[in-house]
Amino acid sequence: MDFEQLLLRILLSSIIFFRRVIRLLISPYKTMRAVAKDNDIVQLVFILVSIGGYFYIADKLRQYEYRPLLLFGLTIINFLLTAGFFMLLRMIVKNETCIKIKPVLLLFGYSLIPTLLWFSFNSLLYYFLPPPRTISILGKGFSIVYISFSIGVLLWKILVMYLAVRFATRFTFFRIVYSMLIYIACVIPYAFFLYSLRLFRIPFL
Secondary structure, X not given: OOHHHHHHHHHHHHHHHHHHHHHHHHOHHHHHHHHHOOOOHHHHHHHHHHHHHHHHHHHHHHOOOOOHHHHXXXXXXHHHHHHHHHHHHHHHHHOOOOOOHHHHHHHHHHOOHHHHHHHHHHHHHHHHOOOOOOOOHHHHHHHHHHHHHHHHHHHXXXXXXXXXXXXXXXXXXXXXXXXXXXXXXXXXXXXXXXXXXXXXXXXXX
């Protein structure tokens, strides 16, 4: 592949990436189904670069206790552990030994988009409206809007994560629910461990 072809591929991947980020909000099912058929790992690079950019910018806004590179590295580990967890479950339940890794990585990569949006929104709020915040009418109104936004993003995250697990594992509904409950059970002590080290109040998952 020569340089011009490489640039063309990166350009096409970037267009697909930005379109899918928007469509992930409008039509999550169709978007994740299309992602499940894709092998373009360049899109995953865009996702990870966006996350790395977030940690760098957020550190400038609120000064993390740890270097952004460490937090980004932990996020990569979290991402790989998540993808590996569900791939392992699929291999055990379906007795498969060969799984296409790229589509699975893409699926769980796109499942990080709601998380990235929520963390970015929080960092911007911290910069423009730093705590402590008042208990006035405007303060209470802000809290209502913030909580509503957070709940909306959480529901979006759950839906996208559910679709990622569905297309990655090809499980039935109840198996997906069971596998996600097992995943959550594993995440809770891990999240508490990260919190005890003051790395993440909420893990970037």
